[in-house]
Amino acid sequence: MTRKPALAVVGATGAVGAVMLEILSQHENVWGEIRLLASPRSAGRVLAVRGEECEVLALGEETLGGVDVALFLVPAEVSARWAPVAVARGAVVVDSSAAFRLDPEVPLVVPEVNPHAARIRPRGIVASPHDTTLAMIPAVGALHAEFGLRELVVSSYQAVSGEGRDAVAALRSQLSLVAGTELGSTPGDVRRAVGEAGLGPFAAPLALNVMPWAGVPADDGWSSEELGLRDETRRILDLPALRVAATCVRVPVLTAHSLTVHARFEREVTVERAHEILATSPGVVLYDDPASGGFPTPADVVGTDPTWVGRVRRALDDPCALELFVCGDNLRKGAALNSAQIAEAIAAEFSR
Amino acid sequence: MTRKPALAVVGATGAVGAVMLEILSQHENVWGEIRLLASPRSAGRVLAVRGEECEVLALGEETLGGVDVALFLVPAEVSARWAPVAVARGAVVVDSSAAFRLDPEVPLVVPEVNPHAARIRPRGIVASPHDTTLAMIPAVGALHAEFGLRELVVSSYQAVSGEGRDAVAALRSQLSLVAGTELGSTPGDVRRAVGEAGLGPFAAPLALNVMPWAGVPADDGWSSEELGLRDETRRILDLPALRVAATCVRVPVLTAHSLTVHARFEREVTVERAHEILATSPGVVLYDDPASGGFPTPADVVGTDPTWVGRVRRALDDPCALELFVCGDNLRKGAALNSAQIAEAIAAEFSR
Ligand SMILES: NC(=O)c1ccc[n+]([C@@H]2O[C@H](COP(=O)([O-])OP(=O)(O)OC[C@H]3O[C@@H](n4cnc5c(N)ncnc54)[C@H](OP(=O)(O)O)[C@@H]3O)[C@@H](O)[C@H]2O)c1
Ligand SMILES: NC(=O)c1ccc[n+]([C@@H]2O[C@H](COP(=O)([O-])OP(=O)(O)OC[C@H]3O[C@@H](n4cnc5c(N)ncnc54)[C@H](OP(=O)(O)O)[C@@H]3O)[C@@H](O)[C@H]2O)c1
Numbered sequence: 001m002t003r004k005p006a007l008a009v010v011g012a013t014g015a016v017g018a019v020m021l022e023i024l025s026q027h028e029n030v031w032g033e034i035r036l037l038a039s040p041r042s043a044g045r046v047l048a049v050r051g052e053e054c055e056v057l058a059l060g061e062e063t064l065g066g067v068d069v070a071l072f073l074v075p076a077e078v079s080a081r082w083a084p085v086a087v088a089r090g091a092v093v094v095d096s097s098a099a100f101r102l103d104p105e106v107p108l109v110v111p112e113v114n115p116h117a118a119r120i121r122p123r124g125i126v127a128s129p130h131d132t133t134l135a136m137i138p139a140v141g142a143l144h145a146e147f148g149l150r151e152l153v154v155s156s157y158q159a160v161s162g163e164g165r166d167a168v169a170a171l172r173s174q175l176s177l178v179a180g181t182e183l184g185s186t187p188g189d190v191r192r193a194v195g196e197a198g199l200g201p202f203a204a205p206l207a208l209n210v211m212p213w214a215g216v217p218a219d220d221g222w223s224s225e226e227l228g229l230r231d232e233t234r235r236i237l238d239l240p241a242l243r244v245a246a247t248c249v250r251v252p253v254l255t256a257h258s259l260t261v262h263a264r265f266e267r268e269v270t271v272e273r274a275h276e277i278l279a280t281s282p283g284v285v286l287y288d289d290p291a292s293g294g295f296p297t298p299a300d301v302v303g304t305d306p307t308w309v310g311r312v313r314r315a316l317d318d319p320c321a322l323e324l325f326v327c328g329d330n331l332r333k334g335a336a337l338n339s340a341q342i343a344e345a346i347a348a349e350f351s352r
Numbered sequence: 353m354t355r356k357p358a359l360a361v362v363g364a365t366g367a368v369g370a371v372m373l374e375i376l377s378q379h380e381n382v383w384g385e386i387r388l389l390a391s392p393r394s395a396g397r398v399l400a401v402r403g404e405e406c407e408v409l410a411l412g413e414e415t416l417g418g419v420d421v422a423l424f425l426v427p428a429e430v431s432a433r434w435a436p437v438a439v440a441r442g443a444v445v446v447d448s449s450a451a452f453r454l455d456p457e458v459p460l461v462v463p464e465v466n467p468h469a470a471r472i473r474p475r476g477i478v479a480s481p482h483d484t485t486l487a488m489i490p491a492v493g494a495l496h497a498e499f500g501l502r503e504l505v506v507s508s509y510q511a512v513s514g515e516g517r518d519a520v521a522a523l524r525s526q527l528s529l530v531a532g533t534e535l536g537s538t539p540g541d542v543r544r545a546v547g548e549a550g551l552g553p554f555a556a557p558l559a560l561n562v563m564p565w566a567g568v569p570a571d572d573g574w575s576s577e578e579l580g581l582r583d584e585t586r587r588i589l590d591l592p593a594l595r596v597a598a599t600c601v602r603v604p605v606l607t608a609h610s611l612t613v614h615a616r617f618e619r620e621v622t623v624e625r626a627h628e629i630l631a632t633s634p635g636v637v638l639y640d641d642p643a644s645g646g647f648p649t650p651a652d653v654v655g656t657d658p659t660w661v662g663r664v665r666r667a668l669d670d671p672c673a674l675e676l677f678v679c680g681d682n683l684r685k686g687a688a689l690n691s692a693q694i695a696e697a698i699a700a701e702f703s704r
Pocket of ligand 2: 391392395516
């Protein structure tokens with residue numbers, strides 16, 4: 001028997017961290033030591049993992065020592081600073097932030113789609129895609145393998161937990177204030193109630209509202225998340241010239257992102273064949289019986305692992321295009337689960 | 353001086369009817385008598401219009417007599433039955449239901465886009481488009497006039513009031529129950545709370561959820577509202593071969609529909625020119641300064657007349673395509689206002 005590799009969970013106290021501790025407690029126990037790290041603010045807190053109490057340590061040079069694999073679940077600037085330190089101290093890093101997703105020397109990996117890419121990691125770092133990309137890529141990747149993808153037009157319905165625990169707290173307090181009012185549909189009502197609760201990290205109220213923005217401003221009116229969807233999809237599918245047009249919209253849902261996908265392929269598609277592919281692809285669940293109310297919604301999908309796909313239709317004016325509605329838990333497959341899958345594949349290397 | 357024409361408001365007690373009474377009280381007073389009709393259930397109720405109390409009468413042969421213009425704001429089956437009766441009794445009907453929207457002998461009219469069409473009405477009926485079509489068509493029509501529209505890929509974020517007053521009541525009670533719970537993001541929580549409140553007219557919970565469905569099942573997995581968007585847009589823009597792919601999604605917003613629009617044109621587009629067009633088109637407001645939080649959201653738009661447009665971007669992989677986010681009040685321009693505008697144009701015929 002070889003020794004089991006040691007794991008560090010950096011950012012164990014965050015929204016993604018909390019789900020990671022659940023996943024580590026549920027999955028097969030491939031790890032030796034599991035060390036929980038966060039900012040000095042959290043040092044001394046006690047969290048449960050694998051049924052045991054575990055004290056949170058402050059992230060630092062020392063606390064990164066003796067670790068084989070480090071899961072980084074922290075803001076991008078923290079990853080940018082500390083992931084190279086973890087590598088220098090001997091760990092392989094799996095990073096869930098945006099810090100390295102477009103670094104050509106860092107593979108961007110979705111185990112169901114491009115698992116091989118994780119083996120070549122010149123910087124000792126593997127990146128996990130953005131939660132919005134992850135919500136669609138297992139389904140889109142499977143269809144690409146059959147039909148050859150040429151173009152995507154994507155619109156998102158993103159849950160607030162994608163912005164972290166502060167965003168969840170903001171929507172909760174907005175909702176309780178809004179529910180306490182008469183909930184009139186006159187213009188002032190929602191604004192007023194939400195004004196008292198505060199916008200949290202958002203530029204507009206989210207209770208009883210939607211907001212066409214996610215991320216930070218990029219060039220020519222695009223948001224960073226819209227460009228990220230394009231760049232990441234191109235990298236993961238190895239289609240550097242793929243046409244992608246995305247609009248990211250935040251909705252008043254706590255957890256689970258949804259997307260509408262218009263996918264144009266090289267070859268003609270049929271709904272029957274698309275159903276077969278989606279029903280048999282790893283990490284994908286087909287749920288497509290709209291006449292009986294059979295379609296995925298965030299309330300169905302939250303807390304589950306796969307990408308759910310429904311509303312599969314062939315475009316009426318283009319025999320090569322499919323319309324889909326996809327839905328996935330942004331904290332599980334969208335973040336913690338994908339990183340855990342990558343880390344487990346790396347752990348398997350240790351026993352070879 | 354010619355006499356002012358008499359108006360009947362059929363469905364005065366509904367969600368659209370309530371907004372119609374507001375609009376009739378705010379707009380220039382072009383009407384003589386205004387008669388309020390609804391089902392026998394509402395007969396005897398008293399509603400205010402133009403600052404006066406007015407008793408609701410039951411819809412019937414007699415109560416439709418002596419009317420010049422009849423605004424029908426009732427379910428499609430009621431319009432199908434009674435609009436021809438109103439015409440036979442001498443009225444011009446403006447119908448806001450789906451009953452006649454695809455009838456080749458009934459013009460489908462948006463005054464900012466195809467006002468001329470309202471003059472030719474072989475059946476004596478003019479139809480107003482679906483609220484989702486109306487939320488985008490003033491903006492898309494203006495861009496079409498300049499660039500020549502070839503294709504639309506559209507995703508909707510539809511408010512519950514688009515389904516009428518019962519839908520609004522359902523979301524309100526779902527929200528107050530959900531806000532009373534711990535609002536956990538565990539799968540059961542929302543479902544459980546909503547189970548008690550009831551789904552109303554919907555196939556899934558809408559509090560803290562989104563639902564990829566609007567309308568009734570049509571062929572090949574499409575919903576009636578998705579097909580309606582395609583058929584109506586083709587008719588209004590007189591582009592019978594326009595490529596349209598739509599996915600309709602309901603969101604937990606009380607009033608104001610939003611849509612993402614990917615519009616591909618014959619000619620190359622620029623954001624600058626698109627901005628100029630949108631800023632100067634009737635019935636359209638440009639609100640596009642995302643770096644300072646400048647984009648339309650339902651909370652900004654509810655209670656206002658125009659179609660608001662933001663997030664204008666040229667597709668990165670196609671110089672002929674624009675991305676837009678549009679937002680409009682489904683009860684105003686989406687229903688009552690558009691019908692009122694059509695009726696006012698017809699009223700003007702009476703004074704010529
Ligand atoms: N939420 C999602 O759906 C999602 C999906 C995909 C990717 N991601 C990415 O995953 C990362 C974590 O997201 P989240 O939603 O979990 O955020 P979050 O809820 O705000 O949690 C942030 C975590 O980072 C830790 N942290 C912050 N500053 C630190 C520092 N200077 N040193 C050490 N630890 C620090 C926090 O520790 P303290 O408790 O001590 O402050 C906390 O554990 C982000 O990069 C995010 O973009 C998130
Ligand atoms: N809501 C929107 O955003 C929207 C947008 C565009 C188009 N529309 C269309 O506009 C129409 C009205 O929609 P809504 O949302 O206002 O619906 P609603 O809130 O359910 O109101 C329905 C109205 O129709 C009346 N009605 C029902 N059955 C009747 C009958 N047998 N005889 C006479 N009156 C009858 C009701 O009167 P009682 O009070 O007496 O029952 C009520 O005034 C529908 O065709 C809808 O598709 C709605």
